[in-house]
Amino acid sequence: MLHIDNPILEFKDVSVSYTPGKNAVNQVSASIERNKITAIMGPSGCGKSTLLRAVNRMHELYPDIRITGEILIDNQNILTMNPMEVRRIAGMVFQRPNPFPTMSIYENVIAGYSLNGIRLSKKEKDELVETNLKNVGLWDEVKDALLKKGTFLSGGQQQRLCIARALALKPEVLLMDEPTSALDPIATNRIEELLLELKKDYTIVIVTHNMGQAARISDYSMFMYLGQLVEYDETQVMFTNPADSRTEEYLSGQFG
Amino acid sequence: MIPDKSRSSSVSFRIFKDRFFYVCVCLMASLTAIPLIWIIWEVLKKGYRQINLSFFTEVAPTTLEAIKAKNAGDLIPGGIANGITGTLIMVVIASLIAIPIGILGGVYLSEHRNNRFSSLIRSLTDLLQGTPSIVVGIIVYFWVVKPLSSYSAVAGSVALAIMMLPLIIRSTEETLKMLPGTLKEAGLALGASYTSVVLRVLIPSAFGGLFTGILLAVSRVTGETAPLMLTALGASAVNWDITRPTSSVSLLIWQFYNDPNLVDMIWSSSLFLLVLILILNIIAKSVANKWRIQ
Amino acid sequence: MxxxxxxxxxxxxxxxxxxxxxxxxxxxxxxxxxxxxxxxxxxxxxxxxxxxxxxxEEYGALSFIIGTLMTSFLALLFCIPFSISVALFTGEYFRGSKLSVIVSSVIELLAGIPSIVYGLWGFYALRPLMEQLNLSTQGFGILTASIVLAIMIIPYASSLSSEFISMVPKDLKEGAYSLGATRMEVIRHVILPNSGSGVFASYILALGRALGETMAVTMLIGNTENIPRSLSSTGNSMASIIANQFGESDGLKLSSLIAIGLLLFMITAVINFIGKLVISKFNKV
Structure with a gap:
């Protein structure tokens, strides 16, 4: 399978199980390249979100979930690190936009800092808010409404706010779990354009059930099926010439 | 640009705070069990000796009898038969009043969810539920005790019924709301009258929930004291005439508490009351659980 | 027909x-x-x-109003740390687990104990302790009554707030964790702000309970007709003056007691109304 020099994120024999003896993710190994977009595809229940959430150590919020193997970010095994630190270097954007309803747009952007108890000066806060809202193309839309609650925004705007919130912490990797599945086509389009711009500065791993999306924005694609990584290649190669028959079946829409 | 780590408290300190908070929460939460254990222990320790057959069959002793027994070094003779029968009579009559009215009222509220009248009634039910029991005692004094010109079991029952009513109405409404709407439609589609759909379909289907609500309402009023002081007053003999003053277990406890010679009886009476309420609660819970599975 | x-x-x-x-x-x-x-x-x-x-004859309700308000608000104050802990324990830390069922059952049992039994316990177990600690002469008074009241309202405050706390969406909590927050930070910045008005309302309703509580307070507050000046001083509450003196009263005194009953009714009605209002607003959002 695909070899990548100097990867930012590596999976080494990663398995995740919800119930003992049954792996939702089974022995996945793969390396992710810096400043690229890597898409993880597959039918629902194939373990793609489970794999992504393992990077962010989200599984630890729920008892009974076991992870084995190694996940390295910059050659450091994050499974042995402190989860709070891991979560700061691996930002996460969720399926449904989840701005904090009790906080204003402004507070939402810097929520990572206030949650972590980091004190910032007013100037630093202002700077963070402006840069990150500009980064996600939201600044012009909301600059006069920064003190309004984030929940008043449209779904697409909310999701971009959540991306800004994750970016504000300057993560090494940005993990996105089907970030457009709850959005309409126009909002989806804007997010996709945004991701293409963001990859200049960030490494993005995106889980998507939308093949078109993977084809449009990703540099590399993984295809997962029944917890296994079936195929991992450059997106163009995989879409034009899949190596595995299961990938081919999936790409031609035979299961979904 | 952002000097992250220097200004945030260190991760290990934050983890320490997190653990510390967790331990505090667990500690404080478990501390709430202490009064419960303490109360049960106190009641058991001091009350069990007095529990015997005559405790259930004889009426409360007079002060004189108690003094005699005490001087002779015996247990205080007698029991709380007058209280048990009184509690029984009043709770039964209160239930006979409150259950049918409460269920019918609850059916009305669940059938008319959004009109003004039912939202008014809903608010008033909440108001009634929040009314201090002593205030209920005052009004029943005026409504029943004064017209009959005597404290009576029936007055006590009315007071307890007024306290049970809002509980039953709301639990009925909540239970019926959970039934699928198709149930009623299915009944009506078969040509059944509205009356028989409600009585033969809705209420039986919701029986478990209604029963639980009723038992909890009963257990809530079983230990009530304050409103009974103003309505049933108390009596030294077993009394089956519901128009005359009647005692209850809780009233007896109050009476024993105020008489230094009878003080030994408070614990056994409290024990009886606690066990009674516990049994009602256990039955209510097991019915609720069974009903939920189906 | x-x-x-x-x-x-x-x-x-x-x-x-x-x-x-x-x-x-x-x-x-x-x-x-x-x-x-x-x-x-x-x-x-x-x-x-x-x-x-x-x-x-002269009757005024001020000392009883103050007695009632003092005991109830103190009870509320005492009950907050415990009931919020119970609510977090059952609604967040151990949500859905056996342990939370056990704790909820203990709390339910506390709610089932009749007021008069609380009074007895307060009188025979807590009062001597207060006396020994020199917190008040003979152990009666505002403080003793408030402590027992606090225990009595913990179930009301905690069961409702636990419900509101457990209703905070998983999405939001995950969002906060994904930014690197500890559980305590999530509770402080996300869970409590998002369930805040509901939790607040549960305390209002618990306060309503405390205001109308009769027997336990009657047995512990000391039953003196004066304005309580400190935590250790004795006093009387609106409910207890009615319970103590209603039976032997007539004429002007009876009418004064009923007036106190009316005031008590109005205070609890207003408190409960505010609580329900906050909850219905909360449910709409």
Whole structure:
């Protein structure tokens, strides 16, 4: 399978199980390249979100979930690190936009800092808010409404706010779990354009059930099926010439 | 640009705070069990000796009898038969009043969810539920005790019924709301009258929930004291005439508490009351659980 | 025809609540007119005098109002750390687990204990302790009554707030964790702000309970007709003065007691109304 020099994120024999003896993710190994977009595809229940959430150590919020193997970010095994630190270097954007309803747009952007108890000066806060809202193309839309609650925004705007919130912490990797599945086509389009711009500065791993999306924005694609990584290649190669028959079946829409 | 780590408290300190908070929460939460254990222990320790057959069959002793027994070094003779029968009579009559009215009222509220009248009634039910029991005692004094010109079991029952009513109405409404709407439609589609759909379909289907609500309402009023002081007053003999003053277990406890010679009886009476309420609660819970599975 | 009668019956049953409430207000108001007429409403609630001597009768509710408010608010204060812990324990830390079922059952049992048994426990177990600790002479007073009241309202405050705390969406909590927050930070910045008004409302409703509580307070507050000046001083609450003196009263004194009952009814009604209002607003958002 695909070899990548100097990867930012590596999976080494990663398995995740919800119930003992049954792996939702089974022995996945793969390396992710810096400043690229890597898409993880597959039918629902194939373990793609489970794999992504393992990077962010989200599984630890729920008892009974076991992870084995190694996940390295910059050659450091994050499974042995402190989860709070891991979560700061691996930002996460969720399926449904989840701005904090009790906080204003402004507070939402810097929520990572206030949650972590980091004190910032007013100037630093202002700077963070402006840069990150500009980064996600939201600044012009909301600059006069920064003190309004984030929940008043449209779904697409909310999701971009959540991306800004994750970016504000300057993560090494940005993990996105089907970030457009709850959005309409126009909002989806804007997010996709945004991701293409963001990859200049960030490494993005995106889980998507939308093949078109993977084809449009990703540099590399993984295809997962029944917890296994079936195929991992450059997106163009995989879409034009899949190596595995299961990938081919999936790409031609035979299961979904 | 952002000097992250220097200004945030260190991760290990934050983890320490997190653990510390967790331990505090667990500690404080478990501390709430202490009064419960303490109360049960106190009641058991001091009350069990007095529990015997005559405790259930004889009426409360007079002060004189108690003094005699005490001087002779015996247990205080007698029991709380007058209280048990009184509690029984009043709770039964209160239930006979409150259950049918409460269920019918609850059916009305669940059938008319959004009109003004039912939202008014809903608010008033909440108001009634929040009314201090002593205030209920005052009004029943005026409504029943004064017209009959005597404290009576029936007055006590009315007071307890007024306290049970809002509980039953709301639990009925909540239970019926959970039934699928198709149930009623299915009944009506078969040509059944509205009356028989409600009585033969809705209420039986919701029986478990209604029963639980009723038992909890009963257990809530079983230990009530304050409103009974103003309505049933108390009596030294077993009394089956519901128009005359009647005692209850809780009233007896109050009476024993105020008489230094009878003080030994408070614990056994409290024990009886606690066990009674516990049994009602256990039955209510097991019915609720069974009903939920189906 | 039968259906019509039945529907009427349903409506009448519901309407009975209206009649009871209406009748209650009517009876209380008409019963207290004599007292209000004699002393004037304003003077009645601002006078602390309670003098039943036949030739110079004078009654005022102030000391009882203060006694009730002091014990209830103190009880609320004492109950907050415990009930919030219980709510977090059952609604967040151990949500859905066996442990939380056990803790909830303990709390439910606390709610089931009759007021008079709490009073006995307070009198025979807590009071001597207060006396030993020199917190008040003979152990009676505002503080003793408040502690017992606090224990009595913990179930009301915690079960409702636990529900609101467990209702905070998983999405939001995950969002906060994904930014690197610890559980405590998530509780402080996400869970409590998002369930805040619901939790607040549970405390309001618990306060309503405390205000109307009769027997336990009666047995512990000391039953003296004066304005309590400190935590250790004795006093009397609105409910306990009624419980203690209603049976032996008539005329002006009886009317004054009913007036106190009316005031108590109004205070609890307002408190409960605010609580329900906050909850219904909360549920709409």
């Amino acid at each position: 039968k259906d019509k009668i039945f529907r009427l019956l349903l409506m009448l049953s519901a309407a009975l609540v209206l009649f009871i409430c209406g009748g209650m207000v009517y009876s209380l108001v008409s019963g207290s007119l004599e007292a209000f007429g004699h002393f004037g409403f304003f003077k009645f609630i601002t006078t602390a005098e309670w003098n039943p001597r036949p030739d110079q």
